[in-house]
Amino acid sequence: xxxxxxxxxxxxxxxxxxxxxxxxxxxxxxxxxxxxxxxxxxxxxxxxxxxxxxxxxxxxxxxxxxxxxxxxxxxxxxxxxxxxxxxxxxxxxxxxxxxxxxxxxxxxxxxxxxxxxxxxxxxxxxxxxxxxxxxxxxxxxxxxxxxxxxxxxxxxxxxxxxxxxxxxxxxxxxxxxxxxxxxxxxxxxxxxxxxxxxxxxxxxxxxxxxxxxxxxxxxxxxxxxxxxxxxxxxxxxxxxxxxxxxxxxxxxxxxxxxxxxxxxxxxxxxxxxxxxxxxxxxxxxxxxxxxxxxxxxxxxxxxxxxxxxxxxxxxxxxxxxx
Amino acid sequence: xxxxxxxxxxxxxxxxxxxxxxxxxxxxxxxxxxxxxxxxxxxxxxxxxxxxxxxxxxxxxxxxxxxxxxxxxxxxxxxxxxxxxxxxxxxxxxxxxxxxxxxxxxxxxxxxxxxxxxxxxxxxxxxxxxxxxxxxxxxxxxxxxx
Numbered sequence: 169x170x171x172x173x174x175x176x177x178x179x180x181x182x183x184x185x186x187x188x189x190x191x192x193x194x195x196x197x198x199x200x201x202x203x204x205x206x207x208x209x210x211x212x213x214x215x216x217x218x219x220x221x222x223x224x225x226x227x228x229x230x231x232x233x234x235x236x237x238x239x240x241x242x243x244x245x246x247x248x249x250x251x252x253x254x255x256x257x258x259x260x261x262x263x264x265x266x267x268x269x270x271x272x273x274x275x276x277x278x279x280x281x282x283x284x285x286x287x288x289x290x291x292x293x294x295x296x297x298x299x300x301x302x303x304x305x306x307x308x309x310x311x312x313x314x315x316x317x318x319x320x321x322x323x324x325x326x327x328x329x330x331x332x333x334x335x336x337x338x339x340x341x342x343x344x345x346x347x348x349x350x351x352x353x354x355x356x357x358x359x360x361x362x363x364x365x366x367x368x369x370x371x372x373x374x375x376x377x378x379x380x381x382x383x384x385x386x387x388x389x390x391x392x393x394x395x396x397x398x399x400x401x402x403x404x405x406x407x408x409x410x411x412x413x414x415x416x417x418x419x420x421x422x423x424x425x426x427x428x429x430x431x432x433x434x435x436x437x438x439x440x441x442x443x444x445x446x447x448x449x450x451x452x453x454x455x456x457x458x459x460x461x462x463x464x465x466x467x468x469x470x471x472x473x474x475x476x477x478x479x480x481x482x483x484x485x486x487x488x489x490x
Numbered sequence: 491x492x493x494x495x496x497x498x499x500x501x502x503x504x505x506x507x508x509x510x511x512x513x514x515x516x517x518x519x520x521x522x523x524x525x526x527x528x529x530x531x532x533x534x535x536x537x538x539x540x541x542x543x544x545x546x547x548x549x550x551x552x553x554x555x556x557x558x559x560x561x562x563x564x565x566x567x568x569x570x571x572x573x574x575x576x577x578x579x580x581x582x583x584x585x586x587x588x589x590x591x592x593x594x595x596x597x598x599x600x601x602x603x604x605x606x607x608x609x610x611x612x613x614x615x616x617x618x619x620x621x622x623x624x625x626x627x628x629x630x631x632x633x634x635x636x
Contacts, residue, residue, distance in 0.1 A: 364592065369631075372594025376633050410551070417633045418554055425550045425593070432585050454593070461588040466581065480585065483577035485568055 169301045170220040173277070177219050177343050180275060181247065185211055188273055189239045191247030192230050194223040199297040201285050201309065205230070207237070219249070219343060222300065224282045224325070226438045228257040229393035232266045239271050248272060251279040253327065255336035256436035256471030257393040263474055264434075264481075266396060269338070276339025278347045281328035283307065286448070288323050292316045327439025327452065330356045337472065353469065356437075357460045359453060375421070381447040382420040388441035388451050389427055394434050402426065428454040433462040433480040436471035504624055506559040507552050508535045508617070509544055513571035515563035517607030519617075527614040530621035533561065540564065541602075542575025546586040553595050556632040559624035562602040563616065569606065576604070598627060 181191060190209035195216040197204040203222040208214055227248055230237040239246050250258060255276065261267045288294070292309065299310040307323045309316045321329075332353040335346040363371060386403065389395045402410045403423055410426065411419055427441070435455040442452040462468050466479040510516040516537050522529060538544055541564030549560040562583060570576045583602045591597040601620050605613045 360592070368591060368594055368596060370594075371592065372631070372633070375594050410547070421593075421633055422551055422554050425554065426547060429546055429550065429586070429589070432582075432589070457592045458585065458589055461585050465584060465588065480578075480582055483574060483581060485574075485577055487580075 169222070170218075173219045173344050174217070177217055177249070177275065177277075178214050180341055180343060181208070181214050181217060182211060184247065184273060185209075185214065187245060188247045189241075189244050190237070191217075191249070191273075191275075192227050192237055193217040193247075193249040193275070194219070194225065194227075197222075200300045201283075201288065201294070201297040217249075219277055221279070221281060221283045221302070221324075222285075223249075223251070223277075224284075224443060226251075226254045226257055226391075226393055226440045228254050228261060229391065229440075231258075231272075232261060232393065232396050233390075234398055238267075245271055245273045247275060249275045249277060250336050250339070251277050251282070252334040252336055253279075253331065253436065253438040254393075255338050256333060257438055258338055258471075259474050260394055260434055260436050260471040260478075261396075263471075263476060263478060264396075269474070272340075274336065274339045274341075276336030276342045278335045278342060278344055279328075279331075280334065280347050281324040281331065281350070283323045284325035284328075284443070287325070288318060291318055291322065325439065325443065326359075326450075327437065327442065330358065332356050338474070357456055359450075360457050360460055363453070376417050378449050379420045379424055380417045381449055382424065383447060384420060384423060385446060387444040387446065391440040391444040392427075392431070393438065393440065394431060394436070395427070424451060424454060427451070428458055431455050432458040433466070433468060433478045434470055435459055502629065504532045504558045504621075504629065505534065506532045506561060506621060506624055507557050508533045508561040508563065509538050509541075509548060510535055510562075511541050511564035511571075511576070512537055512539050514565035514569070514607050515605045515613065518563075518605040518609050518613040521607060521610030522613040522617075523610075525610045527610060529614055529617055532558075532621050532624070533617055540570065540572050540575035541579035541583075542570070542572060544579050544583070546582045549583075549586060549600055550590070550595075553590070553599060553630065554633065556630055558627070558630045559599045559620060560601070561617070561620050562600075563605050563613075564602075566604040566606055596627060596630075598623060599630060 192207050194203040195206035205225050294311045296312045301308050305320050307318045307320050332349050332351045334349055439452050468479045552560050564576045587597055
């Protein structure tokens with residue numbers, strides 16, 4: 169799938185690889201339905217890189233999480249492959265001075281949506297996937313029992329169905345032509361609105377039931393490119409002690425409250441937290457609401473302008489609406 | 491397991507936490523006391539150095555763990571002892587106020603306001619009104635009942 173784009177990516181990478189201290193991208197995972205992140209620094213490994221709608225991971229976290237993937241010497245660069253959503257995370261990290269643009273060589277990948285393998289597996293229980301391809305409006309998956317077909321739209325991740333920024337906002341080179349956004353940025357908070365139709369009690373019941381399933385594996389936090397506190401995360405520190413190891417919904421609820429509030433006005437809605445959640449809790453939804461609030465109150469959208477300051481890290485003495 | 495099982499749950503008294511800035515509202519509450527203004531007794535005051543120290547999660551945690559109301563009060567905007575602490579706080583607390591109802595927590599249980607050290611009367615009014623509001627809302631249903 170997407171052989172032409174993959175080939176183009178190989179060409180572009182080969183052209184600049186000598187100037188880079190390595191590049192992070194995606195390669196084929198354990199089966200045809202999965203991709204996995206890969207670090208490439210030698211020319212003979214470039215063929216491992218791929219680009220397809222199965223490249224779901226937001227790789228920008230690798231630049232800031234221990235050990236950070238950064239150039240070894242002054243004046244050098246590292247390469248990174250980003251989709252539209254991932255590029256917003258890069259912008260947000262640059263705003264907060266965690267990375268600097270001149271240390272990066274960004275391969276931008278305009279993206280028409282990524283495949284959510286769990287959604288596919290729910291519709292068609294698959295065994296030993298050997299090939300995946302897109303044919304017109306269908307996703308064709310080949311496994312041990314034959315070829316299965318699924319409407320393309322039904323295979324996409326929720327974050328992609330509400331995508332307003334499919335094209336990278338920052339990049340040194342684009343691997344393919346820009347694509348049309350699926351949604352206008354005014355319309356992306358549809359699910360937030362739906363939940364708000366419910367009463368307060370129903371919403372509490374909804375979140376209690378959803379968050380009660382949380383196993384506190386912290387995968388959402390670990391996958392989040394903007395959760396940068398690392399081993400100082402207050403979810404795990406004993407001093408200050410915010411959470412205990414007690415069972416019960418309150419601790420889980422509080423954990424997600426911490427994660428969400430710390431991302432208020434910073435979250436770029438890449439949807440990684442929701443993708444990695446083993447319990448399939450819609451955790452991005454909380455951050456979507458906070459982003460909607462910061463947009464309405466403070467007229468700010470995260471990860472767009474590298475010069476802007478996230479609104480909760482600054483103030484304006486003259487705002488009287490509050 | 492409930493602690494102190496000889497007390498009926500519905501008989502528990504209303505608990506309100508007040509996060510007050512050291513320089514203005516804490517002084518304001520003190521002024522109200524010195525002037526012997528009658529005040530509700532539901533409020534437990536936590537003194538903070540500045541509303542800029544007020545992590546919105548203090549309020550969130552209180553409400554999640556069953557406190558019935560959270561009141562935050564500090565210096566008036568532009569009168570902060572540390573110049574700008576309450577301006578940061580204003581944004582953060584306003585965002586939290588809009589976020590709580592989405593999670594199913596009644597936004598009316600959370601209130602932030604500005605009271606200076608000389609405004610004993612305003613403090614009495616603020617705390618009386620907030621306490622009345624929480625009494626009308628009743629105990630926080632919290633997470634256990636759902």
